[in-house]
Amino acid sequence: MFARDASGARMRVRAAGFPALKTLEDFDWSAQPSAERPLVLHLAQLAWIEEQANVCFFGPPGTGKTHLAVALGLKACERGYRVAFATAQEWVSWLEQAQDRNQLEAELRRLERYHLLIVDEVGYLPLERQVANLLCALVSRRYERGSIIVTSNRGFEQWGEILGDAMVAAALIDRLVHHATMITLKGKSYRLSERGLDVTPAAHAPSLRDSA
Numbered sequence: 001m002f003a004r005d006a007s008g009a010r011m012r013v014r015a016a017g018f019p020a021l022k023t024l025e026d027f028d029w030s031a032q033p034s035a036e037r038p039l040v041l042h043l044a045q046l047a048w049i050e051e052q053a054n055v056c057f058f059g060p061p062g063t064g065k066t067h068l069a070v071a072l073g074l075k076a077c078e079r080g081y082r083v084a085f086a087t088a089q090e091w092v093s094w095l096e097q098a099q100d101r102n103q104l105e106a107e108l109r110r111l112e113r114y115h116l117l118i119v120d121e122v123g124y125l126p127l128e129r130q131v132a133n134l135l136c137a138l139v140s141r142r143y144e145r146g147s148i149i150v151t152s153n154r155g156f157e158q159w160g161e162i163l164g165d166a167m168v169a170a171a172l173i174d175r176l177v178h179h180a181t182m183i184t185l186k187g188k189s190y191r192l193s194e195r196g197l198d199v200t201p202a203a204h205a206p207s208l209r210d211s212a
């Protein structure tokens, strides 16, 4: 790689705002068979970014959603794409600030310069209805113009609740999934299993049979 390309990639990685630099090489596939390694490696080729398509990672906390989203984002930076990472909360508060300054339209237009936006953690906190509309505006604006990776611990059937409005959720999901790859991660939290804590709390509770 030319030094110039390498420094460009470094700048794009810094600009992207990843919470930590996680790579596909760091990912333990045997710990997470539901990650569908061949499919993720195919996504790492990034043809979907050329097609302005999306990727959604679902699954319980700690199953590697953010890790894989960041890993694909890093690949995109290396390949010359502009990427921006933030949580759903951060995205909507960013857009809310723009709206307060009467700059929402300008901000949505500015975000079109990014090839890939990563919206992490949809559903960890419910969004206010007004604010959920901003997330919908973002997804609508990007539809067939740029790619999004979304991660969520809740299935689409629960997004109406998260977004406080079933219609808004339906419109958002419709645009998001029209050209999207969906991957659902299963199993226990890698964070807990790394620390030997991957036992359900109930396993510690004395059962009736034990006390009898």
Ligand code: ADP
Pocket (backbone or CB within 6 Å): 022, 026, 027, 028, 029, 031, 032, 059, 060, 061, 062, 063, 064, 065, 066, 067, 068, 151, 190, 191
């Ligand atoms: P989620 O976003 O699904 O809550 P994360 O991607 O943040 O989970 O994963 C939690 C932590 O465990 C992170 O430090 C991540 O790098 C690590 N991790 C999760 N799954 C794996 C895996 N299969 N191999 C290696 N590290 C993993």
Ligand code: MG
Pocket (backbone or CB within 6 Å): 062, 065, 066, 067, 120, 121, 151
């Ligand atoms: Mg996460």
